[in-house]
Amino acid sequence: MxxxxxxxxxxxxxxxxxxxxxxxxxxxxxxxxxxxxxxxxxxxxxxxxxxxxxxxxxxxxxxxxxxxxxxxxxxAADGCDGADYRSIVFAREGRPLEGFRGSVAAVNTPDSMSGMLALKLVFAPLAEQGRFFGRAVETGGHLASLAAVQAGRADVCAIDCVCVEMARRYRPSALEGLVEVARSPQVxxxxxxxxxxxxxxxxxxxxxxxxxxxxxxxxxxxxxxxxxxxxxxxYDAITEREAAMERAGGLRLL
Structure with a gap:
């Protein structure tokens, strides 16, 4: 086993x-x-x-x-409530979400709730015909997404709040120069x-x-x-939120 x-x-x-x-x-x-x-x-x-x-x-x-x-x-993480959690959206500077139109999004993996779907749920209401970001880059992990935004290879990313709490405790350099600009719905x-x-x-x-x-x-x-x-x-909350977003026009990332 x-x-x-x-x-x-x-x-x-x-x-x-x-x-x-x-x-x-x-x-x-x-x-x-x-x-x-x-x-x-x-x-x-x-x-x-x-x-x-x-x-x-x-x-x-x-x-x-x-x-x-x-x-x-x-x-024990900011953003968790019992069994529920959310993602925190980071950028190098604070601005209204509309200000990220045409920017580059960092996504950990295409099948991630916290790094992919959470980002869509935050920005989809601003999308036009499924478009909002100029492009997206796949990083392979949350820490890599944070690093991509820090280095300017991307402008925004969504990070699991448990990972954020771990970074604050064990690797604060991963969050240096980044600011929170939004939070996703809890699931x-x-x-x-x-x-x-x-x-x-x-x-x-x-x-x-x-x-x-x-x-x-x-x-x-x-x-x-x-x-x-x-x-x-x-867990239907995940598929229901995704379906509602897609019915409203969705958001293309990768």
Whole structure:
């Protein structure tokens, strides 16, 4: 079996991530080390997936009906509200959103809720025939999007608020010279999923690691404060917002 937690697996918190997963694995009675494949999406599609965290957009699109939902973590981050989160839009200077017409947008990946769809939801109301930005560049990750805006290769980007909080705590240089210009609507956060695991047993192990006082420092390092077991229908907020945006004319990015 395979387990992977690469969505927020920054080098600064890798030790904490390993300790958190070790406690989870012990609770599940398995000896499965965390995998960190070069293509971080690969584990999501494996039949032997024990535990992983995915993005809400793949969860409601490419993975829909192919994985079992486990839960949605809560994070101590500005922009999070329980299991919900949002993206923060950054630029090098503050201006009304209309002032970014014709500019360059940085997008982490085409299937990202926080870096792609969130950006569309913010700027689509200003689009004309699906156009607003002059062009978009794909960066491969949130930190790379921030760097692109800092360096002037792009003018605006949308960043997952948990990543923003991690940058403030562990890598403040990633935000230097950038200002917040908007926030996206809230949607359910990045879900934990399984294919080969027992959802009930995994949830029991999660309750144990969140209740264990010996893991308080680990949870704090990872910004974790708890988790929710949401109904699957909660994630309809993502597809419904996307559909409403497209009906209104949409916004082309990549």
């Amino acid at each position: 395979i387990a992977a937690l690469q969505m927020y697996d920054w080098p600064e918190v890798r030790e904490a991530t390993d300790r958190w997963w070790k406690a989870m694995a012990d609770g599940l009675g398995v000896q499965v080390a965390l995998a960190r494949p070069a293509e971080f999406t690969d584990p999501w599609f494996r039949d032997d997936l024990l535990f992983a965290q995915t993005c809400g957009y793949p969860f409601t699109h490419a993975l829909k009906g192919k994985v079992d939902y486990v839960g949605t973590p809560h994070y 359910p956060g990045l879900p934990w999923i399984t294919r080969a695991g027992d959802v009930g047993k995994i949830r029991m192990a999660l309750r144990q690691v969140f209740a264990d006082p010996a893991l308080a420092e680990v949870r704090a390092a990872l910004l974790l404060t708890g988790f929710s077991e949401l109904p699957l229908s909660a």
